[in-house]
Amino acid sequence: MMLKFPMLWLLVFSLSPFSSSARPAPYALRISCGARDNVHTPPTYTLWFRDFGYTGGIPYNASRPSDITPPLKTLRYFPLSEGPENCYKFQSVPRGHYSVRIFFGLVPDSDFDNEPLFDISIEGTLIYSMKSGWTKQEDQAFTEALVFLSDGTASICFHSTGHGDPAILSIEILQVDNKAYYFVQGWSEGLILRTAARLTFGTSKARFDEDYSGDHWGGDRYWSPIRNNADHTLATDHRIKQASDAPNFYPEALYQTAVVSSDSQPGLTYTMDVDPNRKYSIWLHFAEIDDRVTGIGQRVFDISINGHPEFQDIDVVKMSGDRYTALVLNTTVAVNGRTLSINLQPKNGGSAIINTIEVFEIIASEFKTLPEEVSALQALKSALGLPHRFGWNGDPCVPQEHPWSGADCHLNTTTNKWFIDGLGLDNQGLRGFLPTDISNLHHLQSINLSGNNIHGAIPSSLGTLTSLELLTIDDNAGLCGIPGLRPCGPHLSASAKIGIGFAVSLCFLLLVICSMCWWKRRQNILRAQMIAARGAPYAKARTHLSHDIQLSKHQNHGHSRTAVENGPSLLS
Numbered sequence: 400m401m402l403k404f405p406m407l408w409l410l411v412f413s414l415s416p417f418s419s420s421a422r423p424a425p426y427a428l429r430i431s432c433g434a435r436d437n438v439h440t441p442p443t444y445t446l447w448f449r450d451f452g453y454t455g456g457i458p459y460n461a462s463r464p465s466d467i468t469p470p471l472k473t474l475r476y477f478p479l480s481e482g483p484e485n486c487y488k489f490q491s492v493p494r495g496h497y498s499v500r501i502f503f504g505l506v507p508d509s510d511f512d513n514e515p516l517f518d519i520s521i522e523g524t525l526i527y528s529m530k531s532g533w534t535k536q537e538d539q540a541f542t543e544a545l546v547f548l549s550d551g552t553a554s555i556c557f558h559s560t561g562h563g564d565p566a567i568l569s570i571e572i573l574q575v576d577n578k579a580y581y582f583v584q585g586w587s588e589g590l591i592l593r594t595a596a597r598l599t600f601g602t603s604k605a606r607f608d609e610d611y612s613g614d615h616w617g618g619d620r621y622w623s624p625i626r627n628n629a630d631h632t633l634a635t636d637h638r639i640k641q642a643s644d645a646p647n648f649y650p651e652a653l654y655q656t657a658v659v660s661s662d663s664q665p666g667l668t669y670t671m672d673v674d675p676n677r678k679y680s681i682w683l684h685f686a687e688i689d690d691r692v693t694g695i696g697q698r699v700f701d702i703s704i705n706g707h708p709e710f711q712d713i714d715v716v717k718m719s720g721d722r723y724t725a726l727v728l729n730t731t732v733a734v735n736g737r738t739l740s741i742n743l744q745p746k747n748g749g750s751a752i753i754n755t756i757e758v759f760e761i762i763a764s765e766f767k768t769l770p771e772e773v774s775a776l777q778a779l780k781s782a783l784g785l786p787h788r789f790g791w792n793g794d795p796c797v798p799q800e801h802p803w804s805g806a807d808c809h810l811n812t813t814t815n816k817w818f819i820d821g822l823g824l825d826n827q828g829l830r831g832f833l834p835t836d837i838s839n840l841h842h843l844q845s846i847n848l849s850g851n852n853i854h855g856a857i858p859s860s861l862g863t864l865t866s867l868e869l870l871t872i873d874d875n876a877g878l879c880g881i882p883g884l885r886p887c888g889p890h891l892s893a894s895a896k897i898g899i900g901f902a903v904s905l906c907f908l909l910l911v912i913c914s915m916c917w918w919k920r921r922q923n924i925l926r927a928q929m930i931a932a933r934g935a936p937y938a939k940a941r942t943h944l945s946h947d948i949q950l951s952k953h954q955n956h957g958h959s960r961t962a963v964e965n966g967p968s969l970l971s
């Protein structure tokens with residue numbers, strides 16, 4: 400029965416004429432970190448895949464840091480012994496625009512640092528550094544960003560900052576409209592928008608798009624309730640026009656609550672803490688749901704951000720076209736200080752209204768490292784048996800705040816690709832060998848491998864690296880093959896050595912047996928010749944001879960039956 404119900408529902412849904420006109424469902428991948436099996440969560444029977452095979456780390460039971468986290472029971476954490484960078488790499492993600500959301504977890508064990516702080520990157524770009532106190536604020540239990548994924552993969556990494564072990568509850572990769580949150584100035588696929596705040600006014604309920612029956616193309620946004628007792632709240636059941644439209648598909652319910660400024664304090668101000676010296680994209684939502692406002696010109700206000708006027712003479716009824724109709728304004732601001740303050744100032748003695756505010760930090764995507772250099776470093780990582788503490792996961796050069804240890808990175812500003820021009824792996828107790836792929840590090844100028852236990856030949860392909868000026872390799876007794884080192888003998892594995900030893904012994908044994916045969920045979924011939932010389936027929940002599948030998952053997956070694964039976968075969 401449990402299985403039949405959703406299938407029946409699916410059948411009914413797919414037969415309905417409504418579905419044929421609807422847009423195909425967006426790509427959605429949800430991961431329950433540390434889960435042994437796929438999980439379905441209430442109330443919408445949402446499917447979360449287990450994360451087996453995506454990454455290292457340790458699965459563990461979770462305690463949920465806030466009420467809004469999905470009701471999942473497990474997490475995955477990454478102790479420092481597993482290295483400073485740990486990544487999930489998802490394959491076969493269709494090219495598109497995505498909302499990526501990561502919920503943080505807490506390990507319910509007093510031995511662990513209770514509030515881990517770490518950095519999160521998506522596709523090599525650092526999107527968020529966690530702030531202390533995050534466990535006490537609902538909307539800080541996750542980080543979320545809008546990113547373009549163009550190469551079929553999604554790489555999400557967690558970078559230790561020395562404050563506890565990164566612990567992850569869930570990862571969601573939800574496709575949104577390609578034009579979602581499109582803003583004209585400088586908008587491109589090279590930009591990431593990290594959600595800094597998403598607020599709904601006039602309600603005390605935290606909500607996700609799903610709770611509002613929002614369109615799946617909206618990316619299941621989380622809306623934090625904001626309620627200030629001094630302001631007058633409004634709520635309506637009236638339908639709202641132009642709400643759930645492309646590209647952003649805002650749930651209609653967002654426009655059904657609002658706050659308006661009171662007569663005693665005519666302005667509305669919202670202030671939040673931000674990171675300084677960043678750019679923010681700000682989206683303001685309005686719908687005139689106040690019965691007292693019946694037409695154009697009755698509520699007009701100006702909007703300023705950090706004191707700078709951004710929008711003049713906002714008249715929601717006029718600009719949206721009607722009452723109960725959604726209006727969305729967006730603007731981009733640079734913020735030098737640590738606060739972002741949005742002020743709505745009414746004109747003509749009226750009041751201001753606001754339904755929803757969204758604030759995104761605008762982040763420029765990092766450029767990536769040349770793919771062949773990444774593969775070369777990965778080959779080097781396994782050939783040298785690099786210990787976990789090196790990390791060496793994700794991209795070698797980005798995020799720039801967390802490059803791979805030992806790799807010196809440079810950006811080619813013509814191609815916008817990072818390359819490696821130096822490797823410092825001295826005194827790391829490395830025991831492996833140098834792979835030939837190392838010659839794919841075409842820009843290497845120096846490698847320092849001194850003070851390790853590296854063995855085997857220096858790959859001759861290293862000679863093709865024209866820019867290589869410095870190869871230090873002291874104190875690696877096992878290295879060979881260039882002037883100043885011992886010449887390379889054949890390099891044999893242990894099993895090859897055993898094989899050769901065995902073959903040599905076998906040859907020696909065969910040689911001994913053959914020479915014994917030859918000696919015996921020669922003795923017999925000599926004896927036969929002696930008998931023939933005495934006049935007996937050769938054939939008879941043979942018979943007698945064999946009899947003689949058998950007899951003599953019986954006499955001499957009475958115990959040896961084998962020797963008797965072997966007698967004739969030795970003679971034939």
Ligand SMILES: *[C@@H]1O[C@H](CO)[C@@H](O)[C@H](O)[C@H]1NC(C)=O
Binds near residue numbers: 460
């Ligand atoms: C995790 O939870 C399950 C069931 O809730 C329990 O059986 C298991 O022992 C727990 N594991 C740890 C490490 O606490």
Ligand SMILES: *[C@@H]1O[C@H](CO)[C@@H](O)[C@H](O)[C@H]1NC(C)=O
Binds near residue numbers: 580582583727728729
């Ligand atoms: C954002 O604002 C710009 C004007 O500043 C406008 O051209 C653009 O269409 C707006 N984006 C959306 C999705 O409304």
Ligand SMILES: *[C@@H]1O[C@H](CO)[C@@H](O)[C@H](O)[C@H]1NC(C)=O
Binds near residue numbers: 811812813814
């Ligand atoms: C950057 O790349 C271009 C094109 O491949 C190349 O000509 C140039 O030499 C490179 N610059 C550096 C500093 O490697």
Ligand SMILES: *[C@@H]1O[C@H](CO)[C@@H](O)[C@H](O)[C@H]1NC(C)=O
Binds near residue numbers: 848869871
């Ligand atoms: C390589 O590392 C060793 C040991 O740390 C150091 O003594 C040596 O100066 C380094 N060589 C270069 C060229 O940096």
